[in-house]
Amino acid sequence: MAAVGKTVPKSPKPRAGPGSLARGWLILYNIVLTAGWLAVMYVYILHVLNNSSSPEVYSGLYDSVEVVLKVFQSLALLEIVHAALGIVPSNVLLTAFQVFSRVFLVWGVMHPFKEAQTSLGASLCIAAWTITEIIRYSFYTFALLNMKPYILQWCRYTFFIVLYPIGVTGELLAIYSSLAPAAEQKAFSLEMPNPLNVSFYYHYFLVGVMFTYIPIFPQLYFHMVRQRRKVIGGVTKVAKKE
Numbered sequence: 001m002a003a004v005g006k007t008v009p010k011s012p013k014p015r016a017g018p019g020s021l022a023r024g025w026l027i028l029y030n031i032v033l034t035a036g037w038l039a040v041m042y043v044y045i046l047h048v049l050n051n052s053s054s055p056e057v058y059s060g061l062y063d064s065v066e067v068v069l070k071v072f073q074s075l076a077l078l079e080i081v082h083a084a085l086g087i088v089p090s091n092v093l094l095t096a097f098q099v100f101s102r103v104f105l106v107w108g109v110m111h112p113f114k115e116a117q118t119s120l121g122a123s124l125c126i127a128a129w130t131i132t133e134i135i136r137y138s139f140y141t142f143a144l145l146n147m148k149p150y151i152l153q154w155c156r157y158t159f160f161i162v163l164y165p166i167g168v169t170g171e172l173l174a175i176y177s178s179l180a181p182a183a184e185q186k187a188f189s190l191e192m193p194n195p196l197n198v199s200f201y202y203h204y205f206l207v208g209v210m211f212t213y214i215p216i217f218p219q220l221y222f223h224m225v226r227q228r229r230k231v232i233g234g235v236t237k238v239a240k241k242e
């Protein structure tokens with residue numbers, strides 16, 4: 001019996017998993033997304049192999065992956081819905097930043113501007129996203145089936161250390177490549193005079209988006225560092241396991 005006045009240490013409450021309908025949906029969603037990103041990787045590798053002799057092998061890469069990339073990156077919007085509905089315990093705000101930044105890159109930067117499509121930045125971030133997502137969605141699928149292959153778990157919580165900086169560099173380079181064409185074409189811009197009496201310049205908006213990476217990216221990165229510590233331990237613990 002617990003002594004009066006003494007605090008009994010509480011054991012952490014086990015988190016309830018998704019219900020069976022949600023679990024079935026998530027398994028389907030993760031399998032489809034894993035397959036989709038594997039398709040992006042297949043097309044990416046094929047493009048590189050077929051153009052390896054060209055000095056600008058990356059410049060036609062977007063054209064090759066465009067359709068599959070658009071479909072499967074857009075489907076990631078459902079992750080925000082999953083988190084908001086509470087069927088996965090992900091942080092809604094971080095997930096929204098993560099997903100919106102990429103969907104914006106695909107639809108608001110690469111889709112309208114050829115210069116972004118043919119930039120080195122596009123091929124860098126597409127490569128980083130592809131590797132990350134194949135590992136992430138396949139890891140989630142296994143986890144839902146009550147299996148957590150250590151190698152996948154390790155990759156999920158380790159590769160981000162290099163893939164995040166590569167992805168962010170690629171994204172910022174791609175946005176940077178779109179600034180000049182956006183300004184020249186006055187794309188999606190609104191000039192005065194107009195009935196609303198407001199002006200909007202898309203290239204300035206793009207510069208603003210680039211600046212948002214300064215406060216937001218470290219939050220995502222260090223969130224993953226904390227997750228890594230929680231799930232597979234720090235550097236020493238990992239070294240012992242190996």
Ligand SMILES: CCCCCCCCCCCCC[C@@H](O)CC(=O)SCCNC(=O)CCNC(=O)[C@H](O)C(C)(C)COP(=O)(O)OP(=O)(O)OC[C@H]1O[C@@H](n2cnc3c(N)ncnc32)[C@H](O)[C@@H]1OP(=O)(O)O
Nearest residue numbers: 088089090091095098101128132140160163164167213216
């Ligand atoms: C016009 C608007 C523009 C706005 C622009 C704003 C710009 C801001 C800058 C943003 C920079 C982003 C750069 C980025 O795009 C570059 C790259 O991504 S490069 C590639 C490297 N990237 C990564 O490695 C991504 C790493 N991050 C994540 O993976 C996380 O998902 C994160 C988004 C950080 C959210 O983490 P959180 O811990 O909250 O969630 P988890 O994903 O770890 O999941 C938590 C638990 O939920 C379970 N879960 C989640 N999803 C599923 C699912 N689909 N199916 C099943 N289960 C799921 C998961 O298993 C966890 O459960 P448990 O804790 O029990 O293990």
